[in-house]
Amino acid sequence: MKQKLTLVFAMFVLVTGAFAQKNSDSPDKKPALFGVQLNALDFKTPGTIKDMNSPRNLAGLRDMDYGLSLSYWRGLTSKIDFAGKFNAMIHDYANDRVEGTTKTEMGLELEPTLNIRPYSDKGMIAPFLTAGAGVGYYTGKFGAYVPAGVGIQMNFNSVTYLLLQAQYRFALTTDVLKDHLIYSVGFAHSFGPEKKKVIPPPPAPVVLDRDNDGVNDVDDKCPDVAGLASLKGCPDTDRDGIADGDDKCPTVAGTAKYQGCPVPDTDGDGINDENDKCPTVKGLARYQGCPIPDGDGDGVNDEDDKCPTRSGPASNQGCPEIAKEVVEKVNMAAKNVFFATGSYKLLAKSNASLNEVAALLKADESLMLDIDGHTDEVGSNESNLKLSESRAGSVRTYLVGKGIAESRMKSTGFGEEKPIADNKTAAGRAKNRRTEMTLRNF
Numbered sequence: 001m002k003q004k005l006t007l008v009f010a011m012f013v014l015v016t017g018a019f020a021q022k023n024s025d026s027p028d029k030k031p032a033l034f035g036v037q038l039n040a041l042d043f044k045t046p047g048t049i050k051d052m053n054s055p056r057n058l059a060g061l062r063d064m065d066y067g068l069s070l071s072y073w074r075g076l077t078s079k080i081d082f083a084g085k086f087n088a089m090i091h092d093y094a095n096d097r098v099e100g101t102t103k104t105e106m107g108l109e110l111e112p113t114l115n116i117r118p119y120s121d122k123g124m125i126a127p128f129l130t131a132g133a134g135v136g137y138y139t140g141k142f143g144a145y146v147p148a149g150v151g152i153q154m155n156f157n158s159v160t161y162l163l164l165q166a167q168y169r170f171a172l173t174t175d176v177l178k179d180h181l182i183y184s185v186g187f188a189h190s191f192g193p194e195k196k197k198v199i200p201p202p203p204a205p206v207v208l209d210r211d212n213d214g215v216n217d218v219d220d221k222c223p224d225v226a227g228l229a230s231l232k233g234c235p236d237t238d239r240d241g242i243a244d245g246d247d248k249c250p251t252v253a254g255t256a257k258y259q260g261c262p263v264p265d266t267d268g269d270g271i272n273d274e275n276d277k278c279p280t281v282k283g284l285a286r287y288q289g290c291p292i293p294d295g296d297g298d299g300v301n302d303e304d305d306k307c308p309t310r311s312g313p314a315s316n317q318g319c320p321e322i323a324k325e326v327v328e329k330v331n332m333a334a335k336n337v338f339f340a341t342g343s344y345k346l347l348a349k350s351n352a353s354l355n356e357v358a359a360l361l362k363a364d365e366s367l368m369l370d371i372d373g374h375t376d377e378v379g380s381n382e383s384n385l386k387l388s389e390s391r392a393g394s395v396r397t398y399l400v401g402k403g404i405a406e407s408r409m410k411s412t413g414f415g416e417e418k419p420i421a422d423n424k425t426a427a428g429r430a431k432n433r434r435t436e437m438t439l440r441n442f
Contacts, residue, residue: 033073037163037186041065041091046168046179059181065091067107073161073188081115081128093138096178109136113147126153130167136177143176145169160189306442310366319442322367326360327439330369333357334437337395344390346398354395357437358402369404371395371411372436374418376429381415389413395435 044059067089074082087109094105113132120126131148149167156162165184171177207216213226213233220233227234227243234243240253240260247260254261263272269282269289276289283290292301298311298318305318312319333353339346346354361367373388373395392411400406421428 033161033188033190035069035071035073035161035163035186035188037069037071037085037165037184039067039069039087039089040183041067041089042181042183043091043096043178045181050179065089067091069184069186071186071188075121076114078120078122079117081121083113083115083130083132085109085111085113087111087136089136093177105139107136107138109134111135111147115151121153121155122158124155126155127151128153130165134169138176141176143171143173145171145173145177147182149182158190160187162187307366317442320366322439322441326364326367329360330357330437330439334435337435339391339394342387344387344394346394351398354398355402358399358404361399361404361408365408366441367408368440368442369399369409370436370438370440371409372438373411373413374420374432374434374436375416376432377416377419377423378429385413385415385417387413388415391435395437 040061042059042064044063048058067087069085069087071083071085076082087107089107089109090104091107092105093107111132111134113130115128115130117126117128128151129149130151132146134145134147136143136145147167147169149165151163151165153164154162163184163186165182167182167184169180169182171179207218209216209220210223211220211226211233213220213228215227215229215233217223220227222232222234222243222245225235228236230241231243234245236242236247237244237250238247238253238260240247240255242254242256242260244250247254248258249261252262255263258264263274265272265276266279267276267282267289269276269284271283271285271289273279276283278288278290281291284292287293292303294301294305295308296305296311296318298305298313300312300314300318302308307317307319310320312321315321333356336353337346337350339350357369361369371392373390373392375384375388377384379387389411390413392413396406396409396411399409416423416432419428419432420434421431423429423432
């Protein structure tokens, strides 16, 4: 049997070779082909061949089961193709393992193969050998097999192929799958763009190019000086796209609008006049070439001005100066703030002074107040710091109660860190136990 099959295939190769064209080093197939094949499964013939005691009966069409394949083909070389198939086969696989079942079942398979031809596939008809590997899912079980066989492809303009195949599948998982034959007929088609044949250009005629710049003298406006093809053979020293003969600044890159010179910067601030809103006055890029603005005209620019909408001297960071008599009233009030001994509770005799401070803050809502608490060095640093913070907070709370917004005041305790007198004397310690209030308007 094997000798007959070998003889038939050899004759087939000789006959179809008459249709083949010359070999090629590159694949003739399109980059990707997609195909559909109808399959017939023969589980009977391999069984009769293996059983030496049974007659050699070949399966008929009624003995076969059927399936469908979706395939992907790609030419690797002019003689080798890769093919990947997804197969859906209808067969009673359970009966192959346990006799007596008659249920129609489906096997799902993935099968990569290589197809090898004795010559290029550019011919109308080309035979090929196929071999690969396969894995499938059969009625709840996975199986594997090795396909090997022969095939014929009919080529229609290297776009569509008719494919005929016959394979013997050697089962690797014999408890799941039996050896069987499979016959296939189908087609594969390329959905990609057509290949365009590249026609080599005719040899260039012999022409003169005196300056050897690649531009023929007949087209070269500067035939004795090497230049650029884009400028008809003329040079462009500064590479600004304007030929030196037309460039008023041939060594400095510029624009055609300014005849090859750069865009001017009249005020020398680094921002060219086309983008400079103040072209005659030096400025900054973030202000489009203009100087930093001074909205209130007080001589302090807005970036440094703490009060950009109210004029004031630079000494007060651009804010108006607070009237001297107002500052003195607040300083005097601060000297008349009293607390209970060792406590942050305000004494009633502090009220008049704090009420006057509240009135001044209400009269000018631009004013803000810093309240600082200080102690002498009697006691621990920690307790003194806490007491000074609480006392400054008490003053702030009192003023809030008088209608002053909390956001306008800041209270801070410094403890014994900032003495103004000697803590070794009673008089000095008395001076160090103080509350300071400082007005500001920024």
